[in-house]
Every structure is written in C-alpha cells, then in structure tokens.
Amino acid sequence: MPNFNRLVRFKDTDGNIRYGEAPSSGSLIGSEVDVYSGIEPWNLSLTKERAVISEVLAPLNYTPIIYGIGLNYKTHIAEAGWPTPPYPTVFTKPSGALNGPFSIVSINPQCTLMDYEGERSGVRIGGYTAANDVSSRYWQAPDISGQQHGYAKSFDGFAPIGPVLVSKTAAGLVGDVVLVTRVNDQERQRAKLDDLLFGVGDLIVHLSRGTTLKAGTIILTGTPGGVAAFMKPPAWLKTGDTVEVEISGIGSILNEYVYE
Numbered sequence: 522m523p524n525f526n527r528l529v530r531f532k533d534t535d536g537n538i539r540y541g542e543a544p545s546s547g548s549l550i551g552s553e554v555d556v557y558s559g560i561e562p563w564n565l566s567l568t569k570e571r572a573v574i575s576e577v578l579a580p581l582n583y584t585p586i587i588y589g590i591g592l593n594y595k596t597h598i599a600e601a602g603w604p605t606p607p608y609p610t611v612f613t614k615p616s617g618a619l620n621g622p623f624s625i626v627s628i629n630p631q632c633t634l635m636d637y638e639g640e641r642s643g644v645r646i647g648g649y650t651a652a653n654d655v656s657s658r659y660w661q662a663p664d665i666s667g668q669q670h671g672y673a674k675s676f677d678g679f680a681p682i683g684p685v686l687v688s689k690t691a692a693g694l695v696g697d698v699v700l701v702t703r704v705n706d707q708e709r710q711r712a713k714l715d716d717l718l719f720g721v722g723d724l725i726v727h728l729s730r731g732t733t734l735k736a737g738t739i740i741l742t743g744t745p746g747g748v749a750a751f752m753k754p755p756a757w758l759k760t761g762d763t764v765e766v767e768i769s770g771i772g773s774i775l776n777e778y779v780y781e
Contacts, residue, residue, distance in 0.1 A: 593743025622683025639702030
C-alpha cells in the first residue's frame with residue numbers, strides 16, 4: 522500500500538525526475554520536499570534527501586489503461602436529459618492520452634467542438650488525483666460515433682492529471698470534497714463528490730469483474746453538470762482557452778488548449 526500522503530512527481534533544479542512528499546498548501550514550484558526512492562507510486566521508500574521542485578509532472582509516468590465513466594454525476598445526468606443508468610457507463614482511453622497537470626493539450630485538426638470534463642480520478646494501488654477528460658464532441662455525436670464515447674476522448678494528451686496523488690487516508694470524506702472547473706477563470710462546474718451515482722468502490726467492483734485492474738490503472742469517475750456541450754448556446758473551447766480543475770485536498774491542474 523502507498524506510504525505517502527500527498528505525492529508529487531517533479532523535476533528538481535538539476536533536471537532529475539523525482540518523487541516527493543508535497544506540502545499540504547501553497548505553491549509546489551520552489552518548495553523543498555522530502556524525496557522518495559523508487560519509480561512507481563505504489564513501491565516507494567522515503568529517503569533522508571530533500572530536493573527543490575522546479576517543474577511539476579503527471580503523478581504517473583505511464584498507465585496501462587484509462588477507464589472513463591459517463592453519466593455518473595446526478596447533475597450531469599439531469600442536464601443531459603438521459604435516464605439514470607443501472608450500471609456504470611464505461612469507455613476507455615489509451616495510455617497515450619495521459620498528460621501533465623500544466624501541459625498544453627494539443628488539439629488535432631480533425632477535432633472540433635472541444636469540451637472539458639473536470640473529474641476526480643482514482644489510481645489503482647495509489648490514491649486520487651484531479652483530471653480533465655478532454656473531449657471532442659464532434660467525434661462523440663451519435664451518428665458519427667455509433668453511440669461510443671471512447672474515440673472522441675482518446676487523442677494524445679486528452680487526459681491531463683495531477684498535480685499530486687493523494688492517498689485514500691488523506692483524501693477526505695466524500696461529502697466534504699468539492700470539485701470546481703473554470704474556463705479562462707470563469708467557473709463552469711461545481712459539485713460535491715457525494716453527487717456521484719457510483720462511488721469509487723462500486724466502480725472497482727464493476728470494472729474488475731473478470732478483468733485484472735493492473736497497478737497504475739486510472740479510473741476517471743465522471744463529471745458533474747456544467748460542460749460546454751449543454752450550455753445554451755454551447756460554449757466550445759477555442760485555441761488559447763485554459764481549463765482549470767480544482768479539487769479540495771488535491772489542488773489544481775491548469776491546461777491550455779492549442780490547435781496543431
């Protein structure tokens with residue numbers, strides 16, 4: 522089991538990639554932190570070394586697969602006008618979708634009707650982190666997608682996560698955790714995690730039916746109401762727009778959308 526509270530993966534002032542114990546508040550950049558030895562979050566040992574953070578990276582350097590869950594916040598189900606699903610609505614994103622907490626989201630020219638989905642994600646044998654399930658609604662349209670969500674969300678870099686990985690014990694009670702998404706500093710989404718239809722435990726049980734959830738598997742637990750697609754009119758993202766996803770107890774990721 523993880524032996525950290527708030528794990529940050531970072532570059533130090535010499536350019537070395539490290540894992541460290543992040544401070545509970547304040548800016549990560551410039552912080553001097555205790556360093557862990559090891560290459561995976563679930564197999565680390567605390568050292569006596571300390572290092573200064575110069576760049577914050579995604580908490581994982583690799584994931585075997587990313588599972589996404591659609592229609593899992595009651596507010597999102599309501600704004601979509603769809604019936605409540607009896608089981609989790611599951612899609613996948615490839616490992617190449619993984620992106621950093623402050624990296625650019627590069628948009629392929631074939632992608633239009635760009636949207637955001639602020640989410641809290643669970644990491645198998647790790648903890649929780651903030652995420653943005655970047656989506657091209659063009660490729661999600663029923664007549665184009667065949668009612669499948671995955672392709673619209675599977676382009677390179679379409680899953681930024683971070684800035685830290687928080688252990689289960691440090692994550693806080695579900696009813697106290699608040700998720701907020703902002704576009705260009707304007708609030709678009711706000712919800713408590715107790716609005717979830719299926720909790721993380723429910724999702725793990727469902728996803729592991731006859732399937733091994735390997736270490737490093739990411740589960741995007743769903744997004745609340747307030748996505749661009751259901752605004753009137755839809756407020757699709759443009760090149761240069763920034764999306765911030767902030768989760769209490771975890772922190773914020775901030776990514777700029779830039780068309781290639």
